[in-house]
Amino acid sequence: MKLQVHRTYNFNAGPSALPFSVLEKAQAELIDFRGTGMSVMELSHRSRTYEEVHNQAINNMKELLSIPDTYEILFLQGGASLQFSMIPMNFLKSGKKASYVMTGSWSEKAFSEAKLFGDVYHAASTKEGNYRSIPKIDQLQYNAEDTYLHLTSNNTIYGTQWTDFPDSGDVPLIADMSSDILSRPIDVNKFALIYAGAQKNLGPSGVTVVIIRKDLLEQANTSVPTMLKYSTYAKNNSLYNTPPTFGIYMLGEVLNWVRELGGLTAISERNEQKAKLIYEAIDSSNDFYIGHADKDSRSLMNLTFNLKTEELEKKFLEQAKKEGFVGINGHRSIGGCRVSSYNAVPIEACKAFSEFMIDFQTKNS
Structure with missing residues (x-):
């Protein structure tokens, strides 16, 4: 007999709602995953069974977002907040500047972290209007010599969202898409790096997805601790150390759910x-x-x-x-x-x- 399950109207900003069918599948597979006699949380991350889970999640991401082979898909930890530091550590060059578009609290935090590592400035800001709007693309003021241009695609606190993105030319465009990744089609080719915490649209908290262009990886600073280098994860298929295996399993199932919806x-x-x-x-x-x-x-x-x-x-x-x-x-x-x-x-x-x-x-x- 199936138990009656009470489900509330969940509008939490993150961790947020997960598809009910995904939760049901995870529940059914929790004790014995694919006949292994173990939970997916108990599997070795070096096992063939987990490797299939891991790679399927990567392939699902590639398919849904039409990500070309010129990009790597990485599974990291530390949330978007760690990315605020990793990005300038890896890509802010000595003697160069990076530009940030200020549209809310999260872009402010990203900017504050970047200031610890080098010279950064505002390409645009809507703070004077209490972050009620997104700047027009033609209002962005950045330089062709900038090491990168950073923006936040959706602003959870103020309720604003970019409807289109700049073509930044030779300046690598980096986007925090934590709160709207997978919510609509985007042209990944516009971006050198996209990052997103999973806990809003991708799955449970604990996984951070990074989509990074391979040529940007080649330009990264070398004097960065091993665990804070993007190249560490790229060279090891995000398996350099133990990844958040259950979170990646859930992410893969959420991606399957999106695919099944169309x-x-x-x-x-x-x-x-x-x-x-x-x-x-x-x-x-x-x-x-x-x-x-x-x-x-x-x-x-x-x-x-x-x-x-x-x-x-x-x-x-x-x-x-x-x-x-x-x-x-x-x-x-x-x-x-x-x-x-x-x-x-x-x-x-x-x-x-x-x-x-x-x-x-x-x-x-």
């Missing part, structure tokens, strides 16, 4: 449909709900808004919690409300929340 075109349409439900409730509310991001910069992943008064906002959040909506408090640094509608959040959850918003407005106007 790939990135299908997932993008689904994400647009989900976001539309929430944004329509905001836009039709006559400023009962006040969106944070400018409309042309709105994120499909993190939908941010406030209510007219703090008292009303508090009541809204309390009532939403009672109704089973989890994770909709805005980030502690700015407050307000935030609906994180990552890939695995069902359409039904966004529909239910939209209906709750409309009902709450009716009862409190």
